[in-house]
Amino acid sequence: MNLALKNTDMLARLPQVRGGYREQADLADVSWFRVGGCADILFSPADEADLQIFLANCPEEIPVTVLGACSNTLVRDGGVPGVVIKLGRPFGDIIIGSDGQVDAGAAVPDLMLSKQVANAELSGLEFFRGIPGTVGGALRMNAGAYGNDTATVLSHAYAYDRNGKRHEIQAHEMGFDYRHCALPQDLIFTAARFQTVPGDKQKILAQMEEISASREDTQPIKTRTGGSTFKNPGGADPEGLKAWKLIDAAGCRGLTQGDAQISELHCNFLINHGNASAADLETLGEVVRQRVKDHSGVTLQWEIKRIGREAM
Ligand SMILES: Cc1cc2nc3c(=O)[nH]c(=O)nc-3n(C[C@H](O)[C@H](O)[C@H](O)COP(=O)(O)OP(=O)(O)OC[C@H]3O[C@@H](n4cnc5c(N)ncnc54)[C@H](O)[C@@H]3O)c2cc1C
Ligand SMILES: NC(=O)C1=CN([C@@H]2O[C@H](COP(=O)(O)OP(=O)(O)OC[C@H]3O[C@@H](n4cnc5c(N)ncnc54)[C@H](OP(=O)(O)O)[C@@H]3O)[C@@H](O)[C@H]2O)C=CC1
Ligand SMILES: C=C(O[C@H]1[C@H](O)[C@@H](CO)O[C@H](OP(=O)(O)OP(=O)(O)OC[C@H]2O[C@@H](n3ccc(=O)[nH]c3=O)[C@H](O)[C@@H]2O)[C@@H]1NC(C)=O)C(=O)O
Structure with missing residues (x-):
């Protein structure tokens, strides 16, 4: 009431x-x-x-x-x-211009963007093939996969601040780091321009298929999940320390809390088997963080954003 x-x-x-x-x-x-x-x-x-x-x-x-x-x-x-x-x-347009410049609205799904750009025989956005978010989320998260990320392909972005003022922000001003953008939290991205290069369509599509197949084999992408739960402590470096290895070593693979589970396939993925609450998922994540801390001394950082109020 x-x-x-x-x-x-x-x-x-x-x-x-x-x-x-x-x-x-x-x-x-x-x-x-x-x-x-x-x-x-x-x-x-x-x-x-x-x-x-x-x-x-x-x-x-x-x-x-x-x-x-x-x-x-x-x-x-x-x-x-x-x-x-x-x-x-209304924020879902893709415009492919000259010289490999690609304009995309912030609501455009990354997957759709990667496909349209590939069909235009342009290379650079193949890695978006497996990322199920939007362009706006990619800018905020510096989304990346398989050796590439948003920072490396962005030319500039457009955003509005909390007072309704429009900003054009160059890639080098975004404060990008591994899964991080340092711009103020109030900014709402509305569009982005990416820089791509001409490529062979068959090769581009083959690379996207490879990414897709590799993900299907190694990540539980068809479940109710949020992707990687924690950032890799070693960042984007493929040789760096991996969250999944620490979680595995701490004995957390397959751990459950209600209907929430640490994926058996990829133990840095949290899964809702159907009836988990947000509290189940978050509690399980915190249990994992504690166990990893106890086992290896490393404090994992959440990659997943948690928003809103606890249940009353
Ligand atoms: C199966 C699966 C696989 C995944 N694989 C990857 C992967 O390989 N690599 C990777 O980097 N991520 C991956 N993710 C995580 C996720 O897809 C990315 O972080 C993605 O960029 C999030 O986009 P989104 O639109 O869903 O953002 P949301 O989850 O809706 O939001 C994420 C953050 O971005 C902000 N945001 C969203 N839109 C805007 C906007 N217009 N302006 C300003 N801020 C905005 C939100 O406020 C929030 O802080 C995966 C997720 C799943 C479920
Ligand atoms: N879609 C989702 O949010 C979620 C999807 N999944 C899983 O993902 C898979 C595919 O989902 P599905 O919804 O079929 O995927 P779609 O690609 O059909 O749509 C995904 C979302 O993107 C929106 N969208 C698509 N094109 C544009 C555009 N050009 N501009 C702005 N918004 C756009 C859709 O909006 P519109 O509603 O206007 O069509 C929809 O909300 C399924 O396995 C599903 O279970 C899981 C959880 C959430
Ligand atoms: C899914 C996300 O991004 C992912 C991104 O898709 C992939 C591919 O580039 O690399 C990072 O995962 P990752 O370091 O765990 O790499 P993956 O490619 O998933 O796995 C690497 C290898 O380890 C193996 N692996 C992984 C988990 C596991 O429990 N067991 C296992 O054997 C995989 O089979 C694969 O051979 C990103 N995660 C982070 C936190 O940086 C995300 O951010 O949400």
């Missing part, structure tokens, strides 16, 4: 937008883990101008969170306070 009143109050204080607001929107529906509570308010902007109007006029004290495909995010069971912004089709 109190919560409903609070939401109604919040709604009344939000600016008029064309995209529309949805109250108590179930985020489990959009999350790869298929867990989590509701967004107080979900906002899908009608276009860039709508997003700008929202940000410029949304009261400062109302929290704003942006989500892409929610493939690297664990939404807690108590839901997300304030407004969750989910960019949709």
